[in-house]
Amino acid sequence: MGRRKGTHNNGYFYRTGRGWHAVVDGKFVPLEYENGDRMRDRKASTAELKAAHKRALDRKPEDMIKPDRVTVLEVCKAYLEQVKSEGAEGTYNNRSRTLFDFCFGLPSRFLGDDRPKAKTSDYIHDGYGKLAVTSLKKFHLNKWLQAHPNWKGAKRSYIQAVLRAFNFAVESGMIEANPVKGYKIPKQNARVTYITPEQEKALCDAANPSLRMALQVCIRTGARPGCEFAKLTAAHVDDQGDRMTWTFKPEESKTKSLRVIRITDPETLKIVREQMRKHPTGPIFRCESGDPWRRDNLADQFRYWKKKLSTDKIVKGEVVRKAITFDKDAVMYSCRHTYAKRVLQGYWSGKATNIETLAKLMGNTPQICRDHYLQWCDHYSEPLWDNA
Structure with a gap:
């Protein structure tokens, strides 16, 4: 949601999907032109906003927007505009998909200008965007999560996206209270599951070339799948011949500090150089469709092959591939944990x-x-025994 600061005592001007607003006496007030039309123009001048604000101050209290008129969809749109204005592209994309699902009950492929037309069978749940904020209950969040049984350990981040949207709306004066405040967020479980060499081979043998490359590179570099591997461009890479670094600026990094990934593995160097040749601009790692990888489709692909490889492959009554057992918590991020385990134990060096x-x-x-x-x-425990 856009925001401009006016002069002294003029407050702030907000722009949401419904147009420009101001906060007057704690109420969310629509700004209008002299003819009574709502101000929706994104490029409205500060002078126009100030004049509209003055008209709003003279308006009767009953004309102001009451909290029970604000919908869940309007809150989500306003929050996403604010996230977008802060320049956090990855956060904006992830929360857009989450809140789109929450509001419309549709998967993220229906998000965007070129979206296909949704059929009844495409809906995951009813969607809660049309509800007035005052009608939203914790019960609705329960129903939403129940519609997504595959989310499991990821529920925490989805719930947080919804709670943050409503907290933002309260802080900006759009609504008086967060209707789902206090909703219990599942405890965060540290997933330290790793992939064995046998599991890695089975995944790479079965997967398509793009996923195979993703698995190999993430395991060998320890790159975070979503914000590092999927976002890597040629501009991040410094090729020094027998070694290479990938450098992400603090604003690109998960930890908000400079992130440098060091690579010496010849096979990984070769893969990265070839991908930079194919994609000199934009992300260099692409899925089979040619689009850049995203955290969610990397996770989906890993989940698909994990499930598929967990049963025997039978052709004409004969077992041609025996089932591979995976840890129940194994996910794409386990590639990063695998890197940690192998580095600590000297697997490659x-x-x-x-x-x-x-x-x-x-x-x-x-x-x-x-x-x-x-x-x-072992480096931590051995000195203890040496000095006991």
């Missing part, structure tokens, strides 16, 4: 390393790496 070095390689603090990976680190 033949020399085990310590938590502090791993933390620098992974772009984490030593404490986070201890919390997640200490059970795989």
